[in-house]
Amino acid sequence: MSPPDLPESLISVMSGIQRLVRRRLRPGVTGPRLRGAQVELLRLVGATPGIGVSAAAKELYLAGNSVSTMVNQLTADGLLHREPGHDDRRSARLLLTAQGEARLRDWRERRAALVRAHVERLDEDDRQALAAAVPALRKLADSLLEEVAHP
Template identity: 50%
Template sequence: MTSNAEVVGELMSITAALRRLSRRRTAEAVAVSPLPEAQRELLFVVANQPGIGVAAAAQALDLAGNSVSTLVNQLVDAGLLHRDPDPADRRAARLSLTDKARDRIAAWRAARAALIGDALDRATPDDQAAIAAALPALRRLLDQVRADIAEPAGRGA
């Protein structure tokens, strides 16, 4: 029987290697200068949730608000992000992508889909089904880790 420690080690090793390989090959396929990972992740959060605020983006990325504010400033300066005042609260900002960022994200997604999607297409039907079936469990694992971080053991109820 495989121990939890072995599963954790293998899960982290595989996901990290898949992410590194995907990031490197995608960057090679997309003819733009690469962005730091945190900036890329923020752009994807904004792409998936247009109009998101800085605090909510920080929560989605599991980063401190001041870190995300720095990323926002960098991406605004690079012409990839718009920061507009929230009409309901002028102290807050709403984030949206520029056309330049939308084009860049579309190119990243196409390159990633070509790399990972093509490999997945060549996997056996059983492996394809197993990977698809694992996704909800992996999402629940991520949610549990986030909840554990937000409410460390021994605190609260």
Template identity: 40%
Template sequence: MTAPGKPTLPQLADELPRVVWTLHRLLRQKQETPAGEHPRPPAQVELLRLVESEPGISVREVAETLRMQANNVSTLVSQLVKAGYLDRRPHPDDRRIVQLYPTEKMHATSVEIAKGLSAGVTEALEQLSPQARKRLAAALPDLAELGQVLARPS
């Protein structure tokens, strides 16, 4: 990088994914598995988060959103239904389409994981200066917008 806090566009494009990947890896390491559960593979976690945010989403829509093959999504869905995290329901207007819904078990597990993760992040944020926390908070809308731009079809 050039001057601290003043990277060029190519430097920012190189550094941002590194920082985000490191944060992602560390957050996954901090994430506690709920009592009596086994850690879920990242693909299952992504699918669960998507269904939680979009109840009623179809397998095809999951595959498109996560950029996965439909047969791989179907396999993941079967595993998660068997584990009690997802519920499959036929679409009311087209019974050929299966919609996915989170179960109570999934909601309870999600809340437990979120509380633990939030506590860990809060503890880390408390170790930062107020100025650093303010800069992070100010960057959140821009990071969310960057995520939306990256999610657009190429």
């Protein structure tokens, strides 16, 4: 049985960590400042090269016109490339540009180094507790994703 404040505590801590990591990494970012949804779109395109705008909108749970606007912005910034679809020339396939790939890679590497440095500052018991919590957090994320995908 979990304490009644566990859900709120988890959300608060996870959101805080995300916010602090972004804040710490932001000064080293070159190029245009991106909003969270734009980064999510870049990550999705990196993981699913050639994904279409409609499929990306569905995957990100965003309106198609919102994703289309982000695609236009990220294309203008040189981070995304849009090419005609294979079957329907009116549709678009999305691909990361070399600049977009480099930006995501740099962000991931810097994020991992930052978190690694702070995890290493913790004592062994805390590091083991974090490692033990990861599978449960993954199951929580999978459960939330499943509920969204199949309401």
